[in-house]
Amino acid sequence: MRTRLASGIMTLVLVGSPVGPAAQATTAFLERYCVQCHGAGKQKGKVTLHDLGTNFSDSDTADRWIEILGQLTTGDMPPQKAENTPGTSERSEMIEWIEEGLKQSGRDHAYRKKLLAPEYGNWVNHEKLFSGEIRTPPFSPSRIWRLSPEIFKRKGFGRARSPFTYITPLKGIRDYSAMSQVDQSTVQMILINTGQFLEQREKNGEFRDFTKVEGIPPDEVLQRRVSQEFRRIIGRVPSEAEGDKYLAFLKKNIAAGGNLEGLKTTIKAIFLSPEAIYRMEFGLGKTDEHGRRHLSSTEIVNALAYALTDDLAERSPLLWDAYEADQLKDRGDVRRVVRELLEKQLGGGRWSDPALPRIMRFFEQYFGFDRVGDVFKDNDRRRREAIPQWNPQYLVHDARMIIENVLRRDRDVIAELLTTNEYFVAHPGDNDYAREFYDERVKEVMHPDYVSRQVAKAEEEYRNRKKPDHVPSAEWEKRRGIFLEERRKRAQQAVKLFSNALARGINPHPDFPFSDRSRGLSDLIYITAYNLPESGRSEDQRWNWPVEQPFEMPADQRAGLLTHPAWLAAWSLNDGNDPIHRGIWVLEKLLAGKLQDLPPDVDAKVPINPHQTLRERMELLREERCWNCHHKINPLGETFEIFDDWGRYRTHVYFGEDGKIVTRRDQKFEALLEQGKLTPRKINATGAIAGTGDPGVDGKVENAIEMLHRLGRSERTRQSFIRHLFRYFMGRNEMLSDSRTLIEAEQAYLAGEGSFKELVVSLLSSDSFLYRR
Numbered sequence: 001m002r003t004r005l006a007s008g009i010m011t012l013v014l015v016g017s018p019v020g021p022a023a024q025a026t027t028a029f030l031e032r033y034c035v036q037c038h039g040a041g042k043q044k045g046k047v048t049l050h051d052l053g054t055n056f057s058d059s060d061t062a063d064r065w066i067e068i069l070g071q072l073t074t075g076d077m078p079p080q081k082a083e084n085t086p087g088t089s090e091r092s093e094m095i096e097w098i099e100e101g102l103k104q105s106g107r108d109h110a111y112r113k114k115l116l117a118p119e120y121g122n123w124v125n126h127e128k129l130f131s132g133e134i135r136t137p138p139f140s141p142s143r144i145w146r147l148s149p150e151i152f153k154r155k156g157f158g159r160a161r162s163p164f165t166y167i168t169p170l171k172g173i174r175d176y177s178a179m180s181q182v183d184q185s186t187v188q189m190i191l192i193n194t195g196q197f198l199e200q201r202e203k204n205g206e207f208r209d210f211t212k213v214e215g216i217p218p219d220e221v222l223q224r225r226v227s228q229e230f231r232r233i234i235g236r237v238p239s240e241a242e243g244d245k246y247l248a249f250l251k252k253n254i255a256a257g258g259n260l261e262g263l264k265t266t267i268k269a270i271f272l273s274p275e276a277i278y279r280m281e282f283g284l285g286k287t288d289e290h291g292r293r294h295l296s297s298t299e300i301v302n303a304l305a306y307a308l309t310d311d312l313a314e315r316s317p318l319l320w321d322a323y324e325a326d327q328l329k330d331r332g333d334v335r336r337v338v339r340e341l342l343e344k345q346l347g348g349g350r351w352s353d354p355a356l357p358r359i360m361r362f363f364e365q366y367f368g369f370d371r372v373g374d375v376f377k378d379n380d381r382r383r384r385e386a387i388p389q390w391n392p393q394y395l396v397h398d399a400r401m402i403i404e405n406v407l408r409r410d411r412d413v414i415a416e417l418l419t420t421n422e423y424f425v426a427h428p429g430d431n432d433y434a435r436e437f438y439d440e441r442v443k444e445v446m447h448p449d450y451v452s453r454q455v456a457k458a459e460e461e462y463r464n465r466k467k468p469d470h471v472p473s474a475e476w477e478k479r480r481g482i483f484l485e486e487r488r489k490r491a492q493q494a495v496k497l498f499s500n501a502l503a504r505g506i507n508p509h510p511d512f513p514f515s516d517r518s519r520g521l522s523d524l525i526y527i528t529a530y531n532l533p534e535s536g537r538s539e540d541q542r543w544n545w546p547v548e549q550p551f552e553m554p555a556d557q558r559a560g561l562l563t564h565p566a567w568l569a570a571w572s573l574n575d576g577n578d579p580i581h582r583g584i585w586v587l588e589k590l591l592a593g594k595l596q597d598l599p600p601d602v603d604a605k606v607p608i609n610p611h612q613t614l615r616e617r618m619e620l621l622r623e624e625r626c627w628n629c630h631h632k633i634n635p636l637g638e639t640f641e642i643f644d645d646w647g648r649y650r651t652h653v654y655f656g657e658d659g660k661i662v663t664r665r666d667q668k669f670e671a672l673l674e675q676g677k678l679t680p681r682k683i684n685a686t687g688a689i690a691g692t693g694d695p696g697v698d699g700k701v702e703n704a705i706e707m708l709h710r711l712g713r714s715e716r717t718r719q720s721f722i723r724h725l726f727r728y729f730m731g732r733n734e735m736l737s738d739s740r741t742l743i744e745a746e747q748a749y750l751a752g753e754g755s756f757k758e759l760v761v762s763l764l765s766s767d768s769f770l771y772r773r
Helices: 002-014 023-033 059-074 088-105 109-114 118-123 149-154 184-203 219-234 240-257 259-271 297-308 317-324 331-345 357-367 369-374 379-384 392-409 413-419 431-445 450-463 473-503 565-570 579-590 614-622 624-642 667-674 704-712 715-730 736-751 756-764
Strands: 143-146 278-281 652-655 679-682 687-689 699-701
Touching: 023 088, 059 088, 118 715, 149 357, 184 259, 219 240, 219 259, 240 259, 278 297, 297 317, 297 331, 297 357, 297 756, 317 331, 331 756, 357 369, 357 392, 357 715, 369 392, 369 565, 392 413, 392 565, 413 704, 413 715, 431 473, 450 473, 579 614, 579 624, 579 704, 579 715, 614 624, 624 687, 624 704, 687 704, 699 704, 704 715, 715 736, 715 756, 736 756
Parallel strands: none
Antiparallel strands: 143 278, 652 679, 687 699
C-alpha cells in the first residue's frame, strides 16, 4: 500500500514540478512526515495530501500548498509529538520549494503581501539570517513612505488633526512603509485640515498684506509667498523649477478666483503634493556593481532626522551642519554623525519633549507597557482588591525611568532591561534634581513660618482674582475666608505629615510639580502594585521613599520590565491575567517565534469556573487541536502567574468555604483570613523555554523570574531584539538579504559591551538603511 501511494505521489510531483529539490526528495518528505496522518486512510482535520498535485497554476492546489507552507514555517506540522519530524535543513528546503512553485506560477502575490505586515516579521528564517551563509548585499526597496502622525504633529499646523493613521496592530511596531496607505478618506482629511488651517490663519491676519493689494501682486511678492508656503508645508526651500511651477499655478488661480482664494487653492495644492504626504527614498546617489542605488545626501539627512526625531532635518543642528558641510555622503559620515547625536542628545530635552523621541517610542512599541491605560479596570473591583488608586500614567513614567537609566549606563542593555531589579517609583529620574527639590521642600515645610507664609500666598492669590459682577461683595468675602482656611489646613497637614515622617526616619515624598525637569508626581497612593505600602495625601507615610533612585526591589520578585506593573497590567485582561498574550509576547519578541493565524472556527475564550485557578481552566487548551499552537505559548505565559493583573507579586491564591476563589484583598479578606475561613493554595507558575538551541537556556523554569534571567542574556533573545529594532528603523520586515546588516549589528552590540548606542549606529549606517534597489 505504502509503495503504491509513494508511486502515486511521485507521479503528481513530477507533473509541473517547480524548480527546487528533486521530485524524489519532495515525495519522500511527504510520505515520511505527512501522509501517515493525511492520506487516503487517515485524514486528520479532514486534510488529505495523498491527492495533492503540484500544478501551482491551479488556485485550489496553490491554496493547499500555501496552507502547508504556513504550517512548515511556524513549525506546527508535523506536530511536536510525531514520531518523525524534519530537521531544519529538510524543512527549509521544502519551504523554498513551495515558495519557488508559487513564484513561478504567479500565485505568491497574496502570500508575499501578507508577509509585509509586522505580525509576520518572524516568518523569515531566523537561523539563516544569522548564519552568515547569505551573501546577497543588503538593500531596502525603493519606496515612498507615508509620513507618520508624529511627523505631521511636528510640522506645526496648529490644532489640525493628523490625516495619517496607522493600520498596524496597536501593540507593536507601528510605522511600516508598506502598510502606510493614502486613500480617498486620507485625501479628504488633508483637505479638511487644510481648510481649517487656512481659516485660522486668515483670522490671525496672516494674509492681510497679500490681500490688501489691488489687482494681482507683483511677481516678487508672489514668489516670496510661494517660497514661504512651500517651506512651511514641505520643510525646505523649493527648487527653481518648483518655484516656477507654483508661481504659474498661483497666478492662474488668482485670475480665476481673486487673490485670497487663489492663494488658498495654491496652498491646498502644496498640501496635496507627494512630498507633503510621503518620505521619498529612491536612492538618488551612485549605483554600485550590484545595482543598488545609494541614498543621496539629501535623502540621508531626512532619513536620519525622521528615524530619530520625527522632525525636519533643519531643526537638528548636528544633522543639518553635517549636511551643509557635505559630510553626509557615505557610511563613515553617517556613523560619525549618528554617534555624536546619540552621545549628545540621548536622554536630553524635557521629560515631555525628549530630544530624540523615537528612541523611547521604540521601547514603548516593543514592550507595549505604555498602553496600560487602555486596559479597563473596574473601580468596584479595584476597591475590593485593595488598590486605593489605579494610576497607569504614573506606572508608565516609572517604567520609562528604568529604560532611561539603562540607556545612560549603556552596558548589557538588552539583558538589563529584562533582568534588572533596580526600579524607580514616584521619582523624576534625575537624582540631582530630586535631591535639590527634596531638600528645598523639607526646608520650606519645616520652617516655623511655613503655615503663615502659605496663608499669605493664598491671600495674594485671592486678591488678584477678579470678582464676577453677579457675586455680591459679602459672598465674595465669605468665599475668601473659606479659601484661606482651606489653604491653612492644607499647610498644617503638610507640616504634620513631614514632621511625623522625619521623626520616624522616613523621607517624606516632596510632591514633585509639573515642570521642565519633572513630571508631576503628587503622592504615594498608587504604589500598591509594587507590593509597597501606599499612603494618600492625608495619611502618614508608611514607605521610606528613596531620594536617590533606582533602588533595589526584591530580586526574587522583580526582573526587568516584564515584571513591572505597567507591563503586567498592559498585557492583562479587564478582570484578570492573560497568560496567552503574555506568552505570545515572549515567543515573538524574545524568541523570534512564529504562530499560525487563529483559525476562524476557534472559540478563543477560556471558560469561567470560580472553583478553579486560571491555570486549571486553561487545561482544556492541552487538547490536541489547541496544544499544537499553545504548547509554544502557555509554558511561557503561565510563568507570570506569580503576579496578579495589577502587577502585585503573590505566592498563593485563596479559596473560600464554598470552594470559590477569593480575589478580594480588603479588610473583609483580612477578617476571613484571620478567622481561618480561607484555604491558601500555592501558586503554580512553572513553565518551560524551548527553541533557543541553547541547552543552558531551554528547559523547565520555576517562574517568570527564572525564565527572564535565562532569556535575558541568551543569544536568541539578543538577536530577536535586534530584529525588532531593525524593523523599527527600516519600517519593514527583514529579508534574507538583510543578513549581513543584522550580523554586523549584533557584532557592534557585543563589541560595545552591550551598547544600545552602537547598535543604533550600526543599523542606521548599514547597507539596508543606505541603499535602495
